[in-house]
Amino acid sequence: MDTSPTPHGPATSSSEPLPRPRFAFDAVTWKEIANLLLNFPMALVGFIYVVTTLTLGAGLSVTVIGLPLLAFGLVGCRLLGKVERRRARALLGLHVDEPRPLRRETLGGFLPWLWATLKDPVAWRHALYLAIRLPWGIVTFTVTLTSLFVLWPVLPFLARGMSAVDRALVRGLLQPSDELERRIAELESDRGVVFDTAAADLRRIERDLHDGAQARLVALAMGLGLAKEKLLEDPEAAAKMVGEAHGEVKVALQELRDLARGIHPAILTDRGLDAALSSVATRCTVPVAVTVDLVARPAEAIEGIAYFTVSELLQNVSKHSRARTASVDVWRSEDRLMIQVRDDGQGGADVSGGSGLAGLAERLDSVDGLFVVASPVGGPTVVTAELPWRDREFRRQGATR
Template sequence: MTSNVSQAPEELPPPRLALGAQTWRECGYLLMGLPVHLVAFCYVLLWIYAGVLLSITVIGLPLLVLGLLGCRRLGAWERSRARAMLRLAIDEPSPLPRSRGAGFFAWLWSGLKDPVGWRTALFFVVGLPWAVFAFCVTLVSLVVGWPALPWLARWLTNVDRALVRGLLSPSDGLERRIAELELDRASVSDTASADLRRIERDLHDGAQARLVALAMDLGLAREKLTEDPEQAARMVEEAHGEVKLALQELRDLARGIHPAILTDRGLGPALSTIATRCTVPVTVDVELTTRPAEAIEGIAYFTASELLQNVSKHSAAHHATIEVWRTDDRLMLQVTDDGKGGAHATGGTGLAGLAERLAAVDGLLAIHSPTGGPTTVTAELPWRDRTAVEGASR
């Protein structure tokens, strides 16, 4: 005899939505947002109030600058929080430009017009109402709205992502470009200082020393003039040779500063002249119908001069070629040799310094030099018409 006893089904716990790690991070970001924005808002409010109130005194404007620097710190902390909890890829904005040797007023003006600090202050001002709303929605969803929490957290944090990108990220690369130009300007300044020191050293050790010795020799010759005219005549003859050497050194130095042939006749004849000083035969091909601006022309000349020096010293080449032409708004200069190759712009080489100097004027240096050769170095410079620049200078 069988018994049909039905058993009650086993009761299971109510289903719960499993929340991923990203959802918990987003919820944490939203809940932390309220105290963070509240503290930052109070800081910005008190800073602006105190800065404006004291702006009639000597400490008001410096206080505003220091407050902007504090906003930068708050912005950096908020970006790091967004990276860690929202997995937001965001770059740091450029640092506040620093002008070496600038005084207090330059620092003050640079700080007052800092766009990063002002945008960060705006972020915490406009972000407080949103932080209050997002905090309340997240808290209520954690208590009663579990099934909708992942979608709500994602939607709320997408607004935060947009705010962070819009106000705390570098603005369309402009600030980063400003920082690059600041570095380029520093590089150009360092190069100019090094050139001035080289010129001073060459004058001191070369022509100046030779002229001092010449003056002493002429003084001795004057004393010998009555006692031993023949010896005095020999000393004057030697002094004449020293004068020729001193003049040649001064000409070489002047040519290193800015050659006269470049000013008078242009890039083609000037490059032909330096080509004759290269230790290997050089073919020069310049296809320019007009002359570029004087500054660009000078940079192209010294770039070619340094590249030919590298050919002479390092390439073991039998022949080299210089080609110059214009493409749209760019001046192109290319030096090719059939040497051993292996040239590169790393490790503090001369080519690295040349690339930095070209970058300072929005130029480029491209090097193709496989082992065994041939080597092709292409310099690209912005084209500026000489007539337009001269007309603007008037």
């Protein structure tokens, strides 16, 4: 009877109970032996497939069929990797999660699918696994087959040792890296949020220019044209029309200033968050106490996100909160820029449901930020936002290198 530690778990320490004893040739050992005997034919199939499809695809990449052939070869590598994971579960007792599928965006057309497949890290890891398995498959097949007739007493120990190597290869190349795969998925999602936000901002600016300043300037040009025609015939009417046009010019200029402030306010660039947030607070319908405790300025992008976050939160206070007072606090905590907006209104604010708060949460998440809303019915409402602190001087030096 063999009392060595089970290969499915770490070796026990003196403070842990001893593992359940195993017979030398129990069911687990026979499964390991079957896996080792299958290594050679499976490795041979995988090696021939990888060498044939990937080499042919790479060699023909200068032609129109090369890259598609390479992409289909990588898809096949994923399928063979799936077969190998199933074999590891069945014969090695190894739990291996399935990797993430290709992004849904790749279903939008052949070219997006082709590009996503060619740069798929999962498929390339599977291809590497299939390519390097052949020498090991020959070794395990030869040793196991020989031991069945010559080295029978030591076969269980050889099987467990070689199976441990098999498990390591499967874990290293066929098991998805949870943190890496999660980070890739987050970055892909964040990229989509950034693109959608930028597109929405551009549509808003276009709409504001078309419906606001542009329409007003067109009317102004027409009014001045009419005033020019009446200048000799009816000077008084012409003067009145010029006066009206002057008023329209003032309104158009104010709309353009508001639009420019919505893109990036000059006061933020020139004087920083303290002055910019104080300016925003003056436009709120309730008194707002602003406290900014920063000894340095973050990078311009982070500063801009912080400004527009507070600006939108104070707009919500004006429109929905029914508050009497509000406060804005901004400070730095280690490598995070902290923002907290409070009001004593009716509460009930909710991030879900596609509200403006949900949009803010998505924007902050796209730069590794956090957005937390505490707003019980009856109030008060406390919104806390965190942004990564990125030093302004460091970013400037990095840009000049």
